[in-house]
Amino acid sequence: MKKKVKCPQCKTSVEWSTDNLFRPFCSKRCHLLDLGAWASERNRIAGSSLFDSEEDLDEITKH
Numbered sequence: 754m755k756k757k758v759k760c761p762q763c764k765t766s767v768e769w770s771t772d773n774l775f776r777p778f779c780s781k782r783c784h785l786l787d788l789g790a791w792a793s794e795r796n797r798i799a800g801s802s803l804f805d806s807e808e809d810l811d812e813i814t815k816h
């Protein structure tokens with residue numbers, strides 16, 4: 754019996770197998786929607802900033 758997981762994007766039940774090229778997603782569409790959310794910073798990993806202020810970040814990115 755193959756394991757079923759929920760697609761992180763649309764919550765559809767999908768089989769976890771090597772036949773599913775987009776696992777853990779159900780489709781290429783859901784995979785790309787998730788990627789877009791990370792690229793636009795709608796998704797992010799919780800934690801504190803690596804920089805104390807925007808000025809610190811600006812100073813680093815100038816070089």
